Amino acid sequence: MRNMLRICLPALAGAASLSLLPQLPPTAGAWVAAAIGLGLTTTRRTQPLAAWLLGLLLMWSAANQQLADQLPSAQDGNTFKFIAEVIEFPREEWPQVRLLVAPVEAPGLPERLRLTYFEPDRVPQVGELWALTARLRSPRGNRNPGGFDYAGWLHRQGVGASGYVLTAELLTLGSLSFVQRLRAHAVQRLSRLLPEDDASATLLAISVGARHQVSRAAWNRYAATGTSHLMAISGLHIGLAAAGAGLLAWLSMAFCQPRGNSRDTATAIALLAAVVYAAISGFAVPAQRACLMLGLLAAGVLRRQVLSPQEVLAAAALLLFMVEPLVILSPGYWLSFMAVAVLLWLARERQAAVAPGAFAHARRWLMSLLQLQAMLLLGLFPLTTLLFERLAWLAPAANLLVLPVFSIVTVPLALLGLLLDGPLAVAGDLMLRLAYHSLQLINHLLTWLAGWPGAGYRLATPTGFASIMLWLPMLWVLLPRGAPGRGLAWVALVFVVVSRPPPPPPGCFDLYTLDVGQGLANVVRTPTRTLLFDTGPAFRGGSNSAEHVVLPFLRSQGIRQLDMLVISHADQDHASGMASVLAALPVATSMTGEPPGVTASSDRQCAAGQHWRWDGIDFAILHPERGGVGTDGNNASCVLLIAAGKHRVLLTGDIERPVETRLSYGGRLRPVAVALVPHHGSRTSSSSSFVAALQAEVAVVSAGYRNRWGFPKDDVVTRWQQAGAKVLTTAASGAIQHRLCREQGLVLELEYRKSAARYWHDRG
Template identity: 35%
Template sequence: MRSFAVSFLVGTLVLWVLPRLPEMRVLFWGMVAMALGMLASMAVFRLPLCLRLPATLVSALLLGACYTIWTASGVKADWLPQAWEGQDVLLTGTVADVPERRADGLRFLLDVEQADRGDYHGRLRLAWYEDALPDIRAGDRWQLLVRGKRPNGFMNPGSFDYEQWLFSQRIGGSGYVRKSGQNQRVSHGLAFSPNAIRQRVQERIQTALGDSPETGLVQGLAVAYRSTISPQQWETLRKTGTSHLLAISGLHIGMVAGFGFLPVMLVWRLFPTLYTRMPVRVAGGIVGGVFACAYALLAGFTIPTQRALVMVLVLMLGLLWRRQIPFSITLALALLLVVLIDPLASLSAGFWLSFGAVSLLAWLGMRRHRQGKMAFLWVQLALSLGMLPLTAGFFGSVSLVSPLANLLAIPYVTVLVVPLILLGVLLTGILPGVAAWVWQAAALLLQGLMMGLDWLATFSLSSLYLPLVPLPWLLLALAGFTLLWLPRGMPGRWLGMALMLPLALFQPEKPEPGAFRLSVLDVGQGLASVVQTANHTLVFDTGPRVSDSFDSGELVVLPWLYGQGVRQLDTLVVSHADNDHSGGAKAILAAMPVAKVLVNAADVLTDHQTNLCLSGQSWHWDGVEFTMVHPSGNFPEQKENNRSCVLKIANQYHSVLLAADIERPAEQWLVKQDADLRADVLLLPHHGSKTSSSPAFIKTVSPQLGIVTSGYLNRFHHPHPSVVRRYEAYDVKLLDTVESGELRLDFPVTDAPWRLREWRKAQLHVWNRSLEK
């Protein structure tokens, strides 16, 4: 069982190595035939024992791979048809979850049942931005005029892979509801469906707690509704390593299952004859399983919740079984059932963290009796240390206060907060006033908890950001932990500490003196780029800030910088005030030290000390020259775009021109002023707008490569087709972050050719949009 389950899991990892799905008729049936053939040969020909285990492992691996490929094909078949992208489509479908109300509108999932353009059935993530929004209820059927697109996200090292998340959640696209008289409710949903009940509970918690900062926390623990948790609260939870407490995980479901034993024990004590009918342990397990299933439904029965429920139920069955079953067998059965239910589970960090934590707890539990009264503290410290490689690999940071925070927060939330919240859920249908008081008490407890966590998060070393550590180094760290916690007396035990050191000491490769690197980040319709020399870092523009929940400075630029081992900036250049260039600047300035800030006007970033960028400014870093070529003091144009900072970076053999958002008037001025514009690589002015990239400017710069930074299916239609043709006429190759993701160009100190890396192509996976190009 154990070997088969692990091999089946390894087979499901096929998605991590496939850039695109194989031809089903060839590979899929070939692998199925091979796996079935090996199983048949084992049964019919009675393979020797020495060959039976390898045959079983190979069969399980192939079956896992086939099953996963088949599931992934079904998910991709439910993507929004490519021909419908950017078009208005009339859809009819069911609201599949509790809608999220935000300051800018409403977001919800729609399970599409029919469309006016053809046959389509899939799940879409939609937004509705009208001022007077209707009352949308979970389970209702709606007819909506929608403009959508296929799954799309930014592709940068160290950033959240939104396309992967959409794929794992079986979401086939996103879009927004158009203003139309055709938008109407077709029918109401069932009043007592799980999602309808969740929405009513969420609304009653909102009514009971109002605008309390803890409202989102209570809603999250009650019905997994987390959209009202503030960014500041998420940051505190991240820094203290306690974010998992807000996820409806195996910890919460297991705790609720444990509550099922309490009423059974009471009833059995009142009626002792029941002991002759059924052991209290079995009856408690059955009731606990029912409680766990009810809580999973209350949490939305999402895929992660399903995994946690299966894991808890199987572990409970293992404990209730009359025979002595090794815990490893029970865990292997849970693992196999989870990947059978969701073969895409390996795409989720929660899957690895939950099974890793349970496995580690089981292992540590075998040695706990040696620790006496300090057992719980010892287990918590060991668990935090053991999960370091996984948290570093998935999130790029580790919390140094996590052991202490979790030591206090886990029993606090488990024993005090969650029981109160669930008691309020039980009472809300019969005694709503009492339920409100209970939730208010839970909110007070959470307020005290958050005060303590906020205090821990203030320590300068509460959270440690780590560079992007290569997979082999992470595996070494895991091996080191395994050695470190072997029983005493085992040879080589302390070698584990040496194997874990690279996790803390690793630093990404930097340019050598005289060389430089340009990284143009994928931030959609905007610009964010980073220039690195041997010992210095400059950020040129920071991308957009769309809302409180999306700031490219926080979500893209900072994770990228941390992943490259950058802890402070030497210079930040904000070319002009447009949001798509300056929106992320405040998040960066708040998160790390910046020695110098250059802006094009005094009214940009007024909360910080800044200097104006002016033509003629220059400085040298590590043998690389930086020159500001625009704007000049006597430039007559007052339009914001045409007064953008324009920066040239060059060493002895290579050069780059970052043209920001200048348009034809500024281009013509620079050409007439005989400015030093020639460069090997040009960051296209104004994202390739038809108002820029004049022939004279292109001819003067004479680039080999032009880089466009634009958004997928952007409403400006950047880059404009006429501009693309113009660059093609000058034999300039164009690359766009839409298709390339993050672009990294390394310019050597010699006259050797510069090297180019396109992150989207280098990290191409089955779930990526570009596969359907």
């Protein structure tokens, strides 16, 4: 145990470094690293380097194994018939239900599948066997700055394919394990006893780890107030269960067997209670960490050894990584261990700095708790910024108010209520109702706090100097009071909060074509202004790409308001996110290519001849013309020309050949550096005269991966290429950035799927 820190930290660093690579090292290189690592273990001085290499090798092996379990890209989009067992509680987001299933006796299919079942006649339940017909896809997702990495999430969850159910037939209720039966019984009991709302959903989450009913609004509320850790079974819950069981066992032994070894018995029972609770909860990462730490500490107690908490933490982190290497990719792994590390560090400093009796008065006790929460906020700031790009500045106050109720009332009552079942169910139900009402109180308080201006402040992606300053707030935690430079932590915190990725330089503008699937969303930035052209499609279930792609991208760039929102026309793949954008951000001006009322409300219609200038960059509407060709539908699309001097970009919406012909022969088209291919590369657009008139250097197609229409059509791509254009698609490139400048022209072209690639991402 003494050398655990020297081994743990390098091993975890080696594993984490692999997650930054665009592709895994070849097998030969891994074996060479293994041989070198084993050789370096012979001397104490080289053991950290050996641990680094061996950690990397263990991660490499697990990553390769998981990639091998994915659906081959050659079978992407194929339909399969198989029998599968439902292995987790389904998440209902009507009209769709999310399922996690394991195929049974289905060679060639991954071990775990994530399926969407639309409008089922009967919602599948855990343990049931179903005969399914499903269309499967290899793990893949949209790739945008600031966006959710869906492929990475599937990879670390061990899911080898996703898809949707075409037909389903229930075969058998299945045979549940003992733990599954306990969890299912608890879910049924709470569902019968309590109404369906956020409080009951949270009670399910903290009692048996069933988070399938927690709403998106509730998760956003918890994240904004920095209390998400309370709403999923974590070390706090496991510790409370162990402490309660141990105390109860010790008191029982003291009365029933005064001369027995009550300490050892209570320790063993406390550990058993922790393991059982963690198993029932689904063994999430924080629960695994708590169980491992309690197990090591219990072993020390039983063997009469005094173990360093820091060494115990390091041993638990290393053991968990060795058992499940891909856990290194989970945000919960790093946050869980980092939070405990900060607490241990503070405990050591406090023991040295605080005189006996310092907490005798209530005021000092409260100040101590508030200081502890502030330390956690600063100590975890680098991780929460990198992982979530959020500053929950209300977390210290929220946790100070909520944590006592949660720890003393909610969790104990919930656990006791579940234990009191059968003949004692009346008493158990009473305790569960009391726990439920305490959560209602907590939710009311958190709702009030989350409504404060700036709660859950979203940070821009740290770049350049900000990515270095990001780590300095930890100085407030690491340095002792009065140490020189400790105050730099607050300067760094403010700097990171107010920093933004640099805008384009004077005389230049940036064009981002976001990867929204089968739809369109473009962002245009000048040095001081921002324009959004279309907002992408909607999805079944009520969400849209503005919520999942456009707004996260704008936040990652530090864009807090829009100077103009242009909706090319009313089609759902262009206009569905308009309401979400208007609700989330101040918009100075909005316009649309179709009459108000056809889309959402707007300030005015696009009309040929409109023009304006921002920061020396010219904007002009070329279409539609009042009374001309195209007054509704695709041909009503706004056509926007953006120019930095003689270097131009043309955004086209979904115009078709009649409008293209009018523009081509009207003399309004000039050669452009970048052209947005009309109508996603459909054959109804991109006429020969239109393509020839533009003479584009780059033609960008915004289209979904393997979309059902086959866009862009091969002959359309060939036509642009023969005209001299380089054709890029968001399906293959992810988000695409172009920068045009008045003097140099096209100076930057960036494909996010390539520039931010990780080994688990599909390159196609």
